[in-house]
Amino acid sequence: MQMALNDQEIDRIIGALLRFGVVLSAAVVAAGGIWYLVQFGTRAPGYHVFRGEPEYLRHLGGLVTGVRGFNCLGIIQLGLVLLIATPVARVAFTVVAFALARDRTYVAITLFVLAVLLFSLTGLVSG
Amino acid sequence: MNVFELTTLVGVISLAAGFLGALTGLGGGVVITPVMVLALGVDLHYAMGAALVSVIATSSGAAAAYVREGFSNIRIGMLLEIATTTGAICGAYAAAKISPSFLAVVFGAVLLQAAWMSTRGHAATLPNQPDDPLANRLRLNGIFPATDGPRSYKVSHVKAGFSLMFVAGALSGLLGIGSGALKVIAMDRVMRIPFKVSTTTSNFMIGVTAAASAGVYLNRGYIDPGLTMPVVLGVLGGSVLGAHWLPRAPTKVLRRVFAVVVCALAVEMIYSGITGRL
Numbered sequence: 001m002q003m004a005l006n007d008q009e010i011d012r013i014i015g016a017l018l019r020f021g022v023v024l025s026a027a028v029v030a031a032g033g034i035w036y037l038v039q040f041g042t043r044a045p046g047y048h049v050f051r052g053e054p055e056y057l058r059h060l061g062g063l064v065t066g067v068r069g070f071n072c073l074g075i076i077q078l079g080l081v082l083l084i085a086t087p088v089a090r091v092a093f094t095v096v097a098f099a100l101a102r103d104r105t106y107v108a109i110t111l112f113v114l115a116v117l118l119f120s121l122t123g124l125v126s127g
Numbered sequence: 128m129n130v131f132e133l134t135t136l137v138g139v140i141s142l143a144a145g146f147l148g149a150l151t152g153l154g155g156g157v158v159i160t161p162v163m164v165l166a167l168g169v170d171l172h173y174a175m176g177a178a179l180v181s182v183i184a185t186s187s188g189a190a191a192a193y194v195r196e197g198f199s200n201i202r203i204g205m206l207l208e209i210a211t212t213t214g215a216i217c218g219a220y221a222a223a224k225i226s227p228s229f230l231a232v233v234f235g236a237v238l239l240q241a242a243w244m245s246t247r248g249h250a251a252t253l254p255n256q257p258d259d260p261l262a263n264r265l266r267l268n269g270i271f272p273a274t275d276g277p278r279s280y281k282v283s284h285v286k287a288g289f290s291l292m293f294v295a296g297a298l299s300g301l302l303g304i305g306s307g308a309l310k311v312i313a314m315d316r317v318m319r320i321p322f323k324v325s326t327t328t329s330n331f332m333i334g335v336t337a338a339a340s341a342g343v344y345l346n347r348g349y350i351d352p353g354l355t356m357p358v359v360l361g362v363l364g365g366s367v368l369g370a371h372w373l374p375r376a377p378t379k380v381l382r383r384v385f386a387v388v389v390c391a392l393a394v395e396m397i398y399s400g401i402t403g404r405l
């Protein structure tokens with residue numbers, strides 16, 4: 001089997017990708033969180049009853065609007081979505097690695113997993 | 128209690144859970160949901176959403192450290208991800224249709240299983256295994272760096288492991304957990320993959336499985352940024368501290384203590400579910 005990238009290189013890239021995703025999202029969440037506490041710290045929390053999040057915090061499109069408007073909850077949610085996207089990016093990278101190795105079976109398998117993840121994230125299967 | 132106090136409290140609990148989770152290998156997310164529901168009166172769906180996102184954080188954080196050691200098997204992981212991600216979406220979909228009382232009982236049962244698993248060791252030497260032709264065809268057999276040099280291993284019972292992974296994924300989506308304990312059973316006990324390969328591959332799979340559930344949770348409005356923020360940052364900080372302290376930690380004692388805590392939470396969850404307090 002001819003590998004365009006060797007295993008150590010792939011592992012190194014994946015490790016760096018995961019670290020970058022976690023650190024970046026934690027920083028965004030922390031920044032939004034501090035702002036949130038400054039703004040709403042003295043309010044009464046309302047988590048006893050489930051009401052569901054407002055529409056703009058549920059979809060990627062809405063999040064963009066929230067972040068543009070410098071909404072602190074929107075910024076935290078952006079950080080959380082970055083965190084959720086980290087393993088998705090890893091799977092996407094694995095597709096490329098298998099494709100470079102000309103491993104068709106595993107390109108197909110990995111693409112299927114990637115498709116399931118993207119369907120879930122884009123809300124096509126939220127029902 | 129105002130938002131600031133609640134955030135601080137949830138952050139401290141999550142820090143402790145992440146710390147103990149890293150030391151015991153049970154993962155921190157699994158205890159956060161019952162603690163928030165039982166002690167702080169948080170709605171089950173919000174608690175599940177917050178814990179689920181924290182599971183992704185610890186999985187990615189730990190995988191970044193493990194990946195260089197060459198233990199995890201990407202082929203096995205990817206193949207089984209087909210089962211766990213589709214299972215996760217089915218579970219996450221079902222979570223909205225099932226009553227919180229029933230969810231609490233299932234949660235309790237899963238906690239009991241995880242606690243039981245954590246106190247038991249694993250088979251050090253595996254008996255002769257039947258060759259699975261499917262494993263050969265899919266080139267799942269691999270090599271891992273053992274203490275005495277690279278050692279090769281074969282994978283058996285691919286179909287049974289795959290089915291069990293669907294269940295693990297469904298529970299992950301249903302309860303907002305990583306279901307690492309069940310994943311390790313499927314790989315270690317059923318597919319007869321070496322323990323170290325099972326745990327690291329499972330860890331990598333947990334993040335991908337949880338991401339599949341998290342998409343549905345996000346669209347459903349289960350992920351509240353204000354509540355999830357201290358959980359994610361707390362668990363992440365706790366697991367980093369735990370990983371640092373791990374070489375000097377009395378893991379055997381800790382594992383037993385943590386198992387008792389998890390059992391107590393499990394019983395309380397089941398009781399709350401049956402009496403309809405949730």
